[in-house]
Amino acid sequence: xxxxxxxxxxxxxxxxxxxxxxxxxxxxxxxxxxxxxxxxxxxxxxxxxxxxxxxxxxxxxxxxxxxxxxxxxxxxxxxxxxxxxxxxxxxxxxxxxxxxxxxxxxxxxxxxxxxxxxxxxxxxxxxxxxxxxxxxxxxxxxxxxxxxxxxxxxxxxxxxxxxxxxxxxxxxxxxxxxxxx
Numbered sequence: 001x002x003x004x005x006x007x008x009x010x011x012x013x014x015x016x017x018x019x020x021x022x023x024x025x026x027x028x029x030x031x032x033x034x035x036x037x038x039x040x041x042x043x044x045x046x047x048x049x050x051x052x053x054x055x056x057x058x059x060x061x062x063x064x065x066x067x068x069x070x071x072x073x074x075x076x077x078x079x080x081x082x083x084x085x086x087x088x089x090x091x092x093x094x095x096x097x098x099x100x101x102x103x104x105x106x107x108x109x110x111x112x113x114x115x116x117x118x119x120x121x122x123x124x125x126x127x128x129x130x131x132x133x134x135x136x137x138x139x140x141x142x143x144x145x146x147x148x149x150x151x152x153x154x155x156x157x158x159x160x161x162x163x164x165x166x167x168x169x170x171x172x173x174x175x176x177x178x179x180x181x
Contacts (some may be wrong), residue, residue: 001026003167004040004049007033010141011124014018016165017053019080028087036121037064044170045071056164059103068168076122076167077179081160082139085123088130088152100126105139108158 004011014033020027022041025061026162030047034040037060043049045068051074054061064072067100087109089096099114102123111117118135120126126138137155 001050001051002030002032003051003053004034004043005038005053006037006122007035008124009033010120011033011122012141012161013058015083016055016080020053020167027116033047034086036060038067039100041068041072043170045129045169047129047170050169051075052079052168054166054168055104056166057104072170073172074166074179075169075171075173080163080165083123083143084160085139086142086145086154087137087139087158088145089137089155090130090133091133091151091153094138098136100125100129100138100177104140105161108139108154108161111177116162141149152181 005017017031020029034043037054037058040049040052041064045050047178054064057170061163068091085105085108097114098116098118099111100118100120101111105123114137120129123140127140127144130140130144131136131148132137139158145154
């Protein structure tokens with residue numbers, strides 16, 4: 001079985017997929033990472049992967065559901081927490097004017113004190129931008145601060161996001177399946 005999700009390694013999709021596969025006894029499944037969900041869903045329809053895992057909070061979720069209606073179907077659903085999240089800033093910038101965030105995280109805290117909000121595709125991209133100096137502040141995984149306390153400082157602890165996750169396949173569940181109401 002080949003299961004796909006959003007990469008890169010270290011993001012919440014990878015974290016949750018690993019937990020899912022371990023919990024379901026599928027630790028030997030092959031995993032493929034994609035740069036975006038439209039490409040992952042296209043691979044599913046083409047038979048290149050068997051399933052795709054997506055968080056319903058991801059900004060492309062509604063588009064993928066609509067675009068692949070009647071060709072891709074939910075086959076499992078569950079709730080899982082993300083990496084603990086934080087709002088970080090560059091250590092040497094006392095008052096950051098810009099903040100980067102993955103669109104799903106835009107309401108996790110009050111960002112009105114920043115003059116500019118910058119969209120990033122993943123929280124991993126936010127962390128990379130902070131470390132490269134492209135972003136002054138951003139919402140990303142706490143592990144970024146733990147790995148780079150010399151470059152970053154904590155602005156606010158946000159904790160893990162608890163989200164609904166959907167596993168998609170190409171065969172619909174039967175009407176008798178317990179997930180179908």
